[in-house]
Amino acid sequence: AQRVTQPEKLLSVFKGAPVELKCNYSYSGSPELFWYVQYSRQRLQLLLRHISRESIKGFTADLNKGETSFHLKKPFAQEEDSAMYYCALRGGAQKLVFGQGTRLTINP
Amino acid sequence: DGGITQSPKYLFRKEGQNVTLSCEQNLNHDAMYWYRQDPGQGLRLIYYSQIVNDFQKGDIAEGYSVSREKKESFPLTVTSAQKNPTAFYLCASSKGQGNHNEQFFGPGTRLTVL
Numbered sequence: 486a487q488r489v490t491q492p493e494k495l496l497s498v499f500k501g502a503p504v505e506l507k508c509n510y511s512y513s514g515s516p517e518l519f520w521y522v523q524y525s526r527q528r529l530q531l532l533l534r535h536i537s538r539e540s541i542k543g544f545t546a547d548l549n550k551g552e553t554s555f556h557l558k559k560p561f562a563q564e565e566d567s568a569m570y571y572c573a574l575r576g577g578a579q580k581l582v583f584g585q586g587t588r589l590t591i592n593p
Numbered sequence: 594d595g596g597i598t599q600s601p602k603y604l605f606r607k608e609g610q611n612v613t614l615s616c617e618q619n620l621n622h623d624a625m626y627w628y629r630q631d632p633g634q635g636l637r638l639i640y641y642s643q644i645v646n647d648f649q650k651g652d653i654a655e656g657y658s659v660s661r662e663k664k665e666s667f668p669l670t671v672t673s674a675q676k677n678p679t680a681f682y683l684c685a686s687s688k689g690q691g692n693h694n695e696q697f698f699g700p701g702t703r704l705t706v707l
Contacts, residue, residue: 489635491635494633528698528699528700528701529636529683529698530697530698531695531696534695571635571636580626580638580641580651581626581636581638581696582638583628583635583636583637584635585633585634585635586633586635
């Protein structure tokens with residue numbers, strides 16, 4: 486079975502502090518992992534995918550197959566990072582399985 | 594933004610009534626999807642379609658129906674059999690072929706059952 490777990494529903498950090506949003510997955514094959522973000526009053530959009538191995542808006546995420554994790558990190562949080570973040574897994578076909586989401590709030 | 598449109602933005606329905614949510618895309622994408630978004634539960638897949646005239650049930654298909662008669666359109670009907678239909682519904686599309694295809698999302702429809 487495919488499952489994505491985001492253990493934190495809410496995460497609050499101060500501006501300039503490091504931020505890490507946790508994501509763990511369960512999948513027997515070779516997964517494709519994504520982070521999607523939904524800013525206030527905007528559509529859900531792709532933030533980054535593990536295949537690209539790139540940094541988007543200062544965020545990075547490394548796929549750790551041993552720990553079955555795909556945590557999202559940013560060294561210095563900014564106020565505009567406040568949003569809802571979803572981790573997602575694609576294990577087969579074109580279906581995505583989403584985690585429950587983490588609402589990130591950056592305090593000034 | 595643009596490319597995927599959903600209408601209406603807000604929808605109210607009386608108990609016992611069926612209601613159809615519209616989703617249109619002009620991205621020439623083969624695959625389309627319907628998700629339901631509830632607080633604390635993330636997005637759950639209702640139905641998806643990888644090609645015209647074909648669709649598959651997702652994880653929570655009971656009480657819903659879809660059609661895919663045109664590539665651009667993937668309407669979702671919420672039937673009276675859906676026990677808890679009040680939710681935010683998101684439509685998405687992707688190229689649908691090969692790997693690593695990004696899903697693009699519409700703005701959503703908020704359905705409230707009165």
